[in-house]
Amino acid sequence: MEKLQMLAMIQAYTGIGIGLMIGVGAAGACIGVGIMCSRFLEAAARQPELTNSLQAKVFLLLGLIDASFIIGVGLAMMFAFANPLLAVIR
Amino acid sequence: MASGKDLNATDYIQHHLTFLTKPVGEGGFWALNVDSVATAVLLGVLGMGVLWWIVRGASSGVPNRRQAFVELAFEFIDEQVKGVFHHGDRNRFVAPAALTVFIWVLLMNAMDFLPIDFIAGGLESLGFHAWRPVPTADVNTTFALALSVWLLMIWFSIAAKGLGGWVHELCCTPFGVRPLWASPFLVFFNLLFNFIEYVSKPLSHSLRLFGNMYAGELIFMLLGLLASVGVGWAILSIPLGVAWLLFHILIVGLQAYIFMMLTVVYIAMAHEHH
Numbered sequence: 001m002e003k004l005q006m007l008a009m010i011q012a013y014t015g016i017g018i019g020l021m022i023g024v025g026a027a028g029a030c031i032g033v034g035i036m037c038s039r040f041l042e043a044a045a046r047q048p049e050l051t052n053s054l055q056a057k058v059f060l061l062l063g064l065i066d067a068s069f070i071i072g073v074g075l076a077m078m079f080a081f082a083n084p085l086l087a088v089i090r
Numbered sequence: 091m092a093s094g095k096d097l098n099a100t101d102y103i104q105h106h107l108t109f110l111t112k113p114v115g116e117g118g119f120w121a122l123n124v125d126s127v128a129t130a131v132l133l134g135v136l137g138m139g140v141l142w143w144i145v146r147g148a149s150s151g152v153p154n155r156r157q158a159f160v161e162l163a164f165e166f167i168d169e170q171v172k173g174v175f176h177h178g179d180r181n182r183f184v185a186p187a188a189l190t191v192f193i194w195v196l197l198m199n200a201m202d203f204l205p206i207d208f209i210a211g212g213l214e215s216l217g218f219h220a221w222r223p224v225p226t227a228d229v230n231t232t233f234a235l236a237l238s239v240w241l242l243m244i245w246f247s248i249a250a251k252g253l254g255g256w257v258h259e260l261c262c263t264p265f266g267v268r269p270l271w272a273s274p275f276l277v278f279f280n281l282l283f284n285f286i287e288y289v290s291k292p293l294s295h296s297l298r299l300f301g302n303m304y305a306g307e308l309i310f311m312l313l314g315l316l317a318s319v320g321v322g323w324a325i326l327s328i329p330l331g332v333a334w335l336l337f338h339i340l341i342v343g344l345q346a347y348i349f350m351m352l353t354v355v356y357i358a359m360a361h362e363h364h
Contacts, residue, residue: 059344059347060347060348060351062344063298063344063345063347063348064298064348066298066302067294067297067298067301070298070301070302070305071297071298071300071301072301073301073305074297074300074301074304074305077304077305077308081100081103081104081107082104082107
């Protein structure tokens with residue numbers, strides 16, 4: 001019973017941690033991408049001839065901004081399916 | 091995928107996240123992920139081999155479709171490198187390295203388009219109990235690529251500035267050493283800054299690619315598992331799966347492009363000196 005309680009606690013807090021990692025990471029990434037894309041739209045409206053060259057840079061920066069978030073999602077998935085914190089009760 | 095007990099969702103996912111590992115020495119460091127290495131080598135040989143074969147038969151007259159395709163790829167990479175690398179002849183090393191990295195990482199990422207169940211099931215009948223088809227979803231592969239780029243960065247730094255010049259740059263940028271009475275502290279902070287920069291570059295370079303491919307694979311698996319929840323969810327998982335597939339096609343190409351651009355940018359930054 002003791003072990004079951006400890007297991008439940010570890011899994012509960014891991015679940016909360018996974019939710020925070022993905023949720024807060026997504027919030028940061030989406031806000032950042034939103035700011036960048038709003039600037040791009042503004043720039044494209046002011047100087048339409050630059051749209052193509054700016055668009056290539058937008059995609060590059062999109063990947064760079066998404067990096068931390070995706071790393072967080074990868075870590076969260078690792079906690080979901082191969083939780084290393086469970087090793088303490090094995 | 092048949093095992094003695096009932097297959098549940100976690101077991102299915104963990105089976106598909108297991109590498110085919112063979113130890114080549116003592117301990118966890120020397121455990122070789124045979125599936126990643128074999129697929130990476132095969133795709134490298136295939137990709138570069140096809141390029142070499144097409145270029146071998148290249149004519150300076152009107153190109154045929156294959157040669158035009160290779161010329162398209164070459165010009166794309168050349169444009170990108172030209173915009174970033176201003177420190178000498180880009181055709182000696184940087185542009186070919188960029189082309190190699192781009193084609194290779196793109197091919198490895200594109201392995202994510204193949205259905206994992208068919209691959210795992212087919213190879214299980216050949217005796218391989220675990221097989222992950224995407225080499226770049228293995229953190230070892232992406233770290234190998236990023237560490238190679240990191241070593242190139244250090245090599246070009248030393249080649250461009252000399253060993254003394256490089257050490258001087260490590261100790262004296264970005265804060266300088268004036269005023270002289272504060273120089274021990276300033277050197278310490280310069281070293282700390284540069285240390286963090288040199289550590290974070292390969293880490294972010296590799297983990298960005300790894301995270302995107304790993305998360306992509308995992309979300310495909312989770313979307314497939316939605317069918318186990320109910321008929322309504324099974325029907326819903328089809329448009330969701332299509333949407334994620336379309337997004338992931340973009341991500342596969344984009345991450346290969348970003349990896350290539352950052353390779354070129356890091357090598358270009360290594361040539362800079364004031």
